[in-house]
Amino acid sequence: MKKLAISILLTLVTIVAAGCGSAADQKSLKIGIRGSESRTWEFVKEQAAKQGLAIELVQFNANVNPNTVLLEGEIDANAFQHVAFLDQFNTKNNSEIVPVGSTIIAPLGIYSDKYKKIEEIPDGAKIALPNDDSNWGRSLLLLQEAGLIKVVDNFDGFGGQDKIKENPKKLEIVPVDPATTPRVMKDVAASIINNGTAVEAGFLLKDSIFHESKTAKPYINVIATTKQNENREELKKLVAVYQSKEVSDFITQTYKGNYIPTQVTVEELKNFKDAFKSKP
Template sequence: MKKWLFPLFIVLSVLLGACSGNAKAVDEQATVKVGIRSSELRTWEYLKEQAEKEGIKIEIVNFSSAYDPNQALVEGEVDINAFQHVAYLESFNENTNSEVVPIGTTIIAPLGLYSSKYQALSEIPDGAQIAVPNDAPNWGRALLLLQEAGLLTVVDDFDGFGGEDKIKENPKNIEIVPVDGANAPRVMEDVAASVINNGVSLEAGLTLKDAIIHESQTAKPYINVIAAREQDKDKEIFQKIVEIYQSDETAAFIEETYQGNYLPINISLEELSTFKETYSNN
C-alpha cells in the first residue's frame, strides 16, 4: 500500500503547487498599476471600485508634476497611464524615441485663459504679458486659444507645437512668457493673464467659469487618453479598463463630480489618429 501512496502524494503535491502558482499568476495578471496625476484621482478611485466588480485590481500610482508618468510607463513602473492628451503623447514619443500608444479616449479638459487683473479680453492692454505652459504641445495649444481669442494668429504651417517662431501676427504686441505648466496659476499676479491647463487650474481652485475664455470640446488633439506600451496595447485586461472608463456610468460620475470642467469623450482610435487635421483647419 505504501508503495503506491508515496507516488500519489508526489503527484498531488505537484498538482497543488501548480494550481497555487496559476492562482498567483492570475492574481498578478488581474492587478494593474495605473499612473495618473492628482487632478483625476477621484475618477480613478471610482474606476478602482468598478473594476473590482469585474475581478480587476487597480493600483493607483499618483505622480507629481516633477515626474512624467510616460517615463514611468516606459521603465515598467506602471502598466498603463492616464494623464495626457494625444498631442502631448506624440511629442513625448518623438523626443524620447519611445513607443507609448493610446488604447482609449477618456476626457477633454478644456484649457483656459485666467486673470486676476482683468475680467474680459477687451481689457487686456497692448504689450501685455501672457504666461503659457512651456512644453511644446501645450504651448501650441495655448497659441491656438489666444488665436481663438483674437489676440494673435499662428503661422500657416502650424504643427501644433509652440515656440516663439509660431506666431504669424501679433497686433497687440502680446509678450508670451513660457512657464512650467504647474506654476501657471502662481504667476498670475505677475502677468496680465495665464493660460492654464484644466487639471492644474482645478488644483489651484479655479474652474472654467473663472476663465476669460476657454477652448471648445471639439479640440481633437487635446483629447485625453489611456496609454500603454506598444507591445501591451491589446491586452484584454487593459481593454476592459478602457471599457469601464467609457461606460455611461463613468461619464455620469465625471459630469457630476467635476461639474462640467471635464467632458467625457468616447471616439475610436482611428478617428483620434486624424487629430493633426485640426491644425490645418485653423
C-alpha cells in the same frame, strides 16, 4: 489504507494546482497617474474590481515622467497626458507609446483677476502661458480662437514665438513654468492655465474669461501603453470601464464641468494632427 493515502495526496495536489492556476489567471494592471485625477482613478479602480480586474495605482509627481517609467517596464500603462504631448515625447525619445483609449478633455482656459471679458484685454498686455512645447502651442491656438492672434499657416501644434503669424494687439507673450501660471496672474493681464493646475489652484472652468472648444481635439487625454502591450485584454477592459456611464457621471459630478468625459476611437486619437489642417 494505502489507497486512502494516495487519494488524499491526489486531492491535495489538485487543490494546490487549482490555487496556483487561480493566481496565475488573476487579471491585474499597474497604472501610473498624477494627482489631479486621483479621485477618478480610485473610482475606476472600484468599478474595475467588480469586473474582476485588479488595478494598482502608482502616483507620480511633476518631477517624474510616467512615460519613462512605462518604458522601463515598471507599470503597465499610464493616464496623465493628451495625445499631442504623447506624440512629442515619442518624437524626442524615439519611442513607441500608443493610446489605447480616450479619457477626458480638460479644457484650457484664460484666467484674469483684472478683466472679466476677453475683449477687455488692452493692446500691449502681458499674457502668461505654460512654457512646455505642447501646452505653449495649445495656448497659441486658444489665443487664436479668442481672436487675439493668428498662428502660422503650417502650424504643427507646438509653441514658440516664431509660431505667431499675426499679433495685432502687440500682446507680450510671457512663457512660465506651468505650475506657476496661477501665481503670476497678479503680474499679467491674463494667464493661460492648464486645467489640472487650475483645479489644484481652486479655479473652476467657469471662472475663466475664455476657454477652448474647437482646439481641444489634439488635447484629448488618453490611457497609453507600449506598442507591444496595446492589445492586452486587461487594457481593453480598463478602457471600457473608464468610458462607462458610471465613470462618466462620476467625472461630471465630481469636477463640476472642469473635466469632460470623452469617447473617441483610437484611430481618431492617432490621427489628431488632422485637426491642425483646418486652422487659418
